[in-house]
Amino acid sequence: xxxxxxxxxxxxxxxxxxxxxxxxxxxxxxxxxxxxxxxxxxxxxxxxxxxxxxxxxxxxxxxxxxxxxxxxxxxxxxxxxxxxxxxxxxxxxxxxxxxxxxxxxxxxxxxxxxxxxxxxxxxxxxxxxxxxxxxxxxxxxxxxxxxxxxxxxxxxxxxxxxxxxxxxxxxxxxxxxxxxxxxxxxxxxxxxxxxxxxxxxxxxxxxxxxxxxxxxxxxxxxxxxxxxxxxxxxxxxxxxxxxxxxxxxxxxxxxxxxxxxxxxxxxxxxxxxxxxxxxxxxxxxxxxxxxxxxxxxxxxxxxxxxxxxxxxxxxxxxxxxxxxxxxxxxxxxxxxxxxxxxxxxxxxxxxxxxxxxxxxxxxxxxxxxxxxxxxxxxxxxxxxxxxxxxxxxxxxxxxxxxxxxxxxxxxxxxxxxxxxxxxxxxxxxxx
Amino acid sequence: xxxxxxxxxxxxxxxxxxxxxxxxxxxxxxxxxxxxxxxxxxxxxxxxxxxxxxxxxxxxxxxxxxxxxxxxxxxxxxxxxxxxxxxxxxxxxxxxxxxxxxxxxxxxxxxxxxxxxxxxxxxxxxxxxxxxxxxxxxxxxxxxxxxxxxxxxxxxxxxxxxxxxxxxxxxxxxxxxxxxxxxxxxxxxxxxxxxxxxxxxxxxxxxxxxxxxxxxxxxxxxxxxxxxxxxxxxxxxxxxxxxxx
Numbered sequence: 001x002x003x004x005x006x007x008x009x010x011x012x013x014x015x016x017x018x019x020x021x022x023x024x025x026x027x028x029x030x031x032x033x034x035x036x037x038x039x040x041x042x043x044x045x046x047x048x049x050x051x052x053x054x055x056x057x058x059x060x061x062x063x064x065x066x067x068x069x070x071x072x073x074x075x076x077x078x079x080x081x082x083x084x085x086x087x088x089x090x091x092x093x094x095x096x097x098x099x100x101x102x103x104x105x106x107x108x109x110x111x112x113x114x115x116x117x118x119x120x121x122x123x124x125x126x127x128x129x130x131x132x133x134x135x136x137x138x139x140x141x142x143x144x145x146x147x148x149x150x151x152x153x154x155x156x157x158x159x160x161x162x163x164x165x166x167x168x169x170x171x172x173x174x175x176x177x178x179x180x181x182x183x184x185x186x187x188x189x190x191x192x193x194x195x196x197x198x199x200x201x202x203x204x205x206x207x208x209x210x211x212x213x214x215x216x217x218x219x220x221x222x223x224x225x226x227x228x229x230x231x232x233x234x235x236x237x238x239x240x241x242x243x244x245x246x247x248x249x250x251x252x253x254x255x256x257x258x259x260x261x262x263x264x265x266x267x268x269x270x271x272x273x274x275x276x277x278x279x280x281x282x283x284x285x286x287x288x289x290x291x292x293x294x295x296x297x298x299x300x301x302x303x304x305x306x307x308x309x310x311x312x313x314x315x316x317x318x319x320x321x322x323x324x325x326x327x328x329x330x331x332x333x334x335x336x337x338x339x340x341x342x343x344x345x346x347x348x349x350x351x352x353x354x355x356x357x358x359x360x361x362x363x364x365x366x367x368x369x370x371x372x373x374x375x376x377x378x379x380x381x382x383x384x385x386x387x388x389x390x391x392x393x394x395x396x397x398x399x400x401x402x403x404x405x406x407x408x409x410x411x412x413x414x415x416x417x418x419x420x421x422x423x424x425x426x427x428x429x430x431x
Numbered sequence: 432x433x434x435x436x437x438x439x440x441x442x443x444x445x446x447x448x449x450x451x452x453x454x455x456x457x458x459x460x461x462x463x464x465x466x467x468x469x470x471x472x473x474x475x476x477x478x479x480x481x482x483x484x485x486x487x488x489x490x491x492x493x494x495x496x497x498x499x500x501x502x503x504x505x506x507x508x509x510x511x512x513x514x515x516x517x518x519x520x521x522x523x524x525x526x527x528x529x530x531x532x533x534x535x536x537x538x539x540x541x542x543x544x545x546x547x548x549x550x551x552x553x554x555x556x557x558x559x560x561x562x563x564x565x566x567x568x569x570x571x572x573x574x575x576x577x578x579x580x581x582x583x584x585x586x587x588x589x590x591x592x593x594x595x596x597x598x599x600x601x602x603x604x605x606x607x608x609x610x611x612x613x614x615x616x617x618x619x620x621x622x623x624x625x626x627x628x629x630x631x632x633x634x635x636x637x638x639x640x641x642x643x644x645x646x647x648x649x650x651x652x653x654x655x656x657x658x659x660x661x662x663x664x665x666x667x668x669x670x671x672x673x674x675x676x
Binding site: 019023047103104 | 449450645653
């Protein structure tokens with residue numbers, strides 16, 4: 001284990017540590033973050049009211065919408081000069097969510113990722129191919145620094161160019177693959193196509209995350225690549241990857257509870273649910289300096305288990321994420337909110353406010369198609385004008401989402417109309 | 432070893448410590464840092480039973496000790512070296528040390544070999560005190576007085592030593608010496624140490640972990656390494672300015 005002392009801590013001892021850390025983070029956000037200061041006052045809560053971990057429920061939730069309203073730096077608890085790194089994730093509209101890290105935060109993040117890597121059996125002798133996109137997305141850099149922390153050899157290849165990925169995997173003797181599970185399957189298929197025997201590769205472990213997947217997918221990846229595949233969980237608002245990860249038992253992801261206080265709530269009522277029940281995961285960061293978040297609603301649906309794991313760790317385990325309580329889609333590891341698409345369409349002349357989003361999986365990779373109704377005039381217009389509109393929308397969507405989207409124009413009044421809540425997204429993927 | 436939960440300390444109506452939780456594991460050196468009036472001293476005084484008006488829990492080796500009288504707490508294994516040494520200036524060095532064994536003497540009525548052995552042990556740690564054993568405490572230098580105060584606390588054979596501002600008012604060379612002694616106490620005698628210091632930089636150098644208090648509330652906790660690296664703490668407590676960076 002990477003940090004055995006914390007990963008196997010007695011639950012009572014962990015509780016004391018969490019209480020100390022909770023009290024100090026609550027004091028800090030109350031003092032340093034206007035949003036929390038006002039919210040606490042509104043609810044007539046003082047930091048001193050938090051006398052036990054159960055008192056957590058007295059505190060207000062934080063939502064992605066709160067982050068958006070305080071865009072870009074309003075939620076930071078330290079001055080900008082203390083921030084040494086910025087990442088971001090997609091927002092519900094055109095604006096992204098900004099996350100900042102202090103030096104200590106980066107150190108913490110590296111250690112947390114090191115924990116999940118070591119839990120999956122990675123050692124300093126491994127050669128790790130990181131096929132996550134680098135950049136503002138937290139996946140690439142998160143895994144990168146964790147791998148370096150262990151002392152492993154890192155190949156920061158980033159995503160894309162499958163043949164090159166495979167060539168490097170063969171020539172550099174990659175032992176660990178880090179990617180989205182769907183991309184692992186793309187690689188596996190291509191290896192098969194090229195007639196390469198997976199046994200001839202040095203690959204032994206895969207760390208997959210950033211999108212939902214299933215046991216069936218795990219079995220397929222393991223069989224095709226002849227590796228052990230492990231799931232991990234994280235979200236950039238909280239820190240990025242490293243929040244939780246599977247151990248060799250593959251029976252749930254161990255949460256770094258010394259740094260994150262987790263709850264499962266009923267997404268409708270906001271009431272905390274007892275251990276083992278399914279609901280929305282809510283996370284409070286206990287040690288983060290730059291962007292501490294109190295009761296952040298992840299919108300991810302899962303269950304928590306507290307029985308001691310066969311690996312000896314005492315931390316809670318979360319099940320695979322079952323789904324979302326909002327309409328966020330994860331397409332090729334990229335978070336997409338339908339509202340982002342709507343906003344783009346709204347600003348395009350000639351389109352009607354009727355659209356449909358279709359997510360599908362062609363072969364191994366997700367596709368996103370947007371059907372838009374256009375005004376009768378444009379539909380009867382020459383092809384050139386239609387092509388122009390399609391290109392304009394595709395370009396704008398790419399700049400907002402960072403994802404290639406297929407756009408199709410349809411005749412007015414051909415898309416289904418809704419009386420109640422519109423169901424604009426059709427997800428045809430079967431995982 | 433020591434677990435504190437939601438400690439509140441009152442001076443009349445004034446609350447010096449608000450809902451403070453922290454812990455000290457056996458064998459650790461833990462530092463509480465904070466500005467003047469942030470509640471550091473009050474916290475130590477609450478642990479050793481000198482401050483009676485407290486709320487919350489103080490648990491020492493699984494036993495709740497709030498409300499117990501100071502001499503009982505001393506006999507349980509907690510010694511307190513107060514801020515400003517608080518020696519008896521008109522008594523000799525040896526007599527000051529003897530007073531440190533008073534709770535033990537009172538309990539066991541035994542004034543023989545054991546106490547003498549302990550004095551010899553203190554002399555072994557602080558040879559200078561031996562040289563001055565018949566001198567009045569008031570005539571010692573500041574550094575020697577601090578050594579005597581620590582020596583006196585060691586007379587009751589503590590497992591947990593509470594040190595309040597041991598470097599206060601001492602010349603830098605002496606400060607280094609005192610901190611070295613503190614490190615040795617843990618290493619050679621296995622004493623666990625809870626340290627309160629304004630000299631945060633020095634204190635963090637010898638301690639494993641630290642807690643930062645701000646007007647009676649805990650605002651940071653972490654390993655000494657982490658605390659030293661935090662810019663916020665550097666600015667507020669380590670006298671480092673990044674104005675010219």
